[in-house]
Amino acid sequence: MVVKCLKASSPPPPPKTREKPLLPGVHLRGLSVTITHTHRHPAAGLPHPERETGFPRTPPACHKSPTDLAKASPTQSFRGRGEFDIPRQEERPQREAEGARDDAEAQTFHQPPQGNVEKPLWYLTTTTAAILLIQGLFIILFTAFVRYDELADASHPGNNHHYILGGNLSKHNPGGLLHHQLLNMEIVVLAGVGLRMAFLREYSYSSVGVSLLLTAMTLQWAILCRWFITDKEFMYISIYSLLEGCVVSVSVGVTHGALLGVASPLQLVLLTLLQVPVHTATHHLVNNIIQAVDRGGSLSVHMFGAVFGVSACRALGGRRSATTTRLSASKTSQVAAFIGTMVMVVYLPEVWSWRSSGDDQHRAQINTLLATLAAAIVALPASSIAHTRRKFSMSDIQCGVMGGSVAVAAVADMMLEAYGALLLGAITSAICVLTRRRLAPMLQTRLGVADTAGVGVSHGLAGAMGGLAGVVMAASASDKGSYGVSVYEIFPPMAPKESTPELAEVVSYYVVPAGKGRSSGSQAAHQLAAILAVLVISVVSGVLAGLLLRLPLLENLTQDDLYSDHRFWQIPARQSSPCRAHTQVGPHTHSHPHDPAHATTHHKHQQIQSLAHNNNTGP
Structure with missing residues (x-):
């Protein structure tokens, strides 16, 4: 049988039609x-x-x-x-x-902005003139009233004789002993504070550059302000003066974070000139008059700087409307801010550790590291819990770690015990993260406070928690417990009064200066009074300073200047132009950095190419 196979006739091919363009043209x-x-x-x-x-x-x-x-x-x-x-x-x-x-608009397009018009060499802006004037005044004051301390003066007899003949030993000079502490503090105030504020996408230049300006100005002004509260004829400068100036610079850096992007450089300079004297007076009140123990500056440095900055920002006008792009942060800026935070956390103990020695300094190093480690661990789950999508936030982690380090600074040299340091760091970190995520936005909305860097939580709230921990530690301190008679070294006001049998008994085997004879409860009350004093002074002085910053001569920022570097900084053309002057069409790359026409056209080509890619690949 023959089987004939018939090939099925295939349908005719469809007529070739011209491919419909993706877009017209x-x-x-x-x-x-x-x-x-x-x-x-x-x-x-x-x-x-x-x-x-x-x-x-x-x-x-x-x-x-x-x-x-x-x-x-x-x-x-x-x-x-x-x-x-x-x-x-x-x-x-x-x-x-x-x-x-359109031709007329094109001619207008090529005209440079008003702020980019070239100025003659002799022309000075208000900010530049003010900075030069202030530095000139500093030079005059240093020339008239500042002298070297005897340990730094080459003409002093102790530096002109061999130690056998009564001269000073070079190994006992504090310049060599505290050299590393001074370098570490410079890293904190010059690198750590500036990088930590550089998280805004369009405000990184101002964050780092203005931070450098304020730090350099604060160091000089703080040295002079400390001389104002003394009765000496001259200010004798030493390495201790520089260390104290760096401490004040940390407080100014915290204040800068609260006004990040809402104040001009000239306003920040004036605010610094107002803050440093108030900070010096507050520090003197807390440590010398109230005689509260605040070795790490949780109250007089961190809490004062944060509350002062937030109050000044509120009086200045709070957060005004700004584009979401300016308030956003990129991955690069967040990583830079994270590095700055880690620099501050690592070197922050150097801000105050030079004030302690012996077992107190040893204990402070242990407690600080344990509290920081606990804060770092708890910050991640706290961030995930506070986030609606249960994800980690880089800003939350920075806030938690910084909060734990700030809180433990107030009680680091006390008998906190290892578990106490871990508990303090963990609790402070969790509270700071949850407050920043849940409570702070509501307070900012109702009170109208900007607090761009969130220092009100990471420094203000954490500093207050450290102060409360100091109240608890003072209430439990005694010479019969875990401290022994060394409690009089940690809490000097609790030492017996002068010319008393108790002091004579203590001095017979341990050298301590005479104190106020306070009980543990009285010292705890003074610790609490110091917290309230710092809070009141910082709020009142911050509000007054913020009202003063409203003067029209201080280059107030407009809506277009908020959270932006463009008004005061020279920005690279690729970032300053509304359209990037570099895009790729197909396999070739075209660059026209000097032609705005090509820059905007390349931007349009990039949009069309992106649309074509989405239509081809799908969602």
Whole structure:
């Protein structure tokens, strides 16, 4: 049997049709995007026949998003000026009028902004003149009233004789003993504070640059202010003066974080000149008059700086409207801020450890590290719990770790015990993270406080918790417990009064100066009074300073200047222009950094290429 196989007739192939363009005038060829548009004849004003070209010759007057491009009707053509016109004969006069208007806009487009006009060499801005004037006054005051301390004066007899003949031993000079502490504190105030504030996408220059300016100004001004509260004829400067100045610089850096992006450099300079004397007086009140123990500065440095800055920001006007882009942070800026936070956490004990010695300093190093480790561990789960999507936040982790380090500074040299240091760091970290995520936004909305860097929580709240921990430690301290008679070294006001049998008994085997004879309960009450005093002084002085910053001569920021470097800093062209002057079309890269027309056109090509990629690959 013969079986005949018949081949099924296949349907005829579909007729080849021209590929419908993705957008009117846009064709995909391989990996490149070609834009077809019309050019006007320079003489007759008539359009040339459509031709394929890479870029239009004139800058666009406005931008169209990819969505607007997709909504254009097929009868429209892309002209290369950011517009869509209808090539119909009856509308040719209207098109010619629009072309003339676009040419005028193009001429305006090429004109430089008003702030970029070149100035003569002798021209000084208000900020520049004020900075030079202040530095000149510092030089005059240092010339008239500042002298070297005897340990740094080459003409002093102790430095002109051999130690056998009564001279000073070079190994006992504090310049050599405290050299590393001074370097570490400079790292904190110059690198740590500045990098920690550089998390805003468009405000990084001001964060780092203005921080350097304020630190340099604070160190000089703090040395003079400490001399003002003494009765000496001259200010004798030594390495201790520089260390105290660095402590004040930390407080000023905390205040700067509260006004980040809402105050001009001139306003921040004036605020620093007002804050340093108030901080010096507050530090003198807490340590010498109330005689509360605040070795690490949790109250007089961190809490004072945070509350002073937040109060000044509220009086200045609080957070005004700004674009979401300016308030956002990129991965790079967040990593830089995280590095700055870690620098501050690692070197923060150097801010105050030079004030202790022996077993007190040894114990302080142990307690500080244990509290920081516990704060770092608890910060991650606390951030996840506070986040609605149960994710980690880099800002939350920085807030928690910094809060634990600030809180333990007040009680680091006390008999906190290892478990107590861990508990204090963990509890402070969790409270700071949850407060920053849940409570702080509500308070900022109702009180109108900006607090851009969140220092009110990481330094203000954490400093207050450290002060409360000091109250508890003072209430439990006695010479019969875990301290012994060394309690009089940690809490000097609790030492017996002068010319008493108790002091004579203690001095017979342990050298301590005479104190106030306070009980543990009395010392705890004074610790609590110090917290309230710092809170009241910082709020009142901060509000008054913020009201003073409203003066029109201080270059108040406008809405366009908020959280932006463009008004006071020279920004690279690629970042300052509204459209990036570097994009890639197909496999080739075109750069026109000096031509705004090409920059805006490249931006449009990038939008079209992104739309084409989304249509080809899908969601």
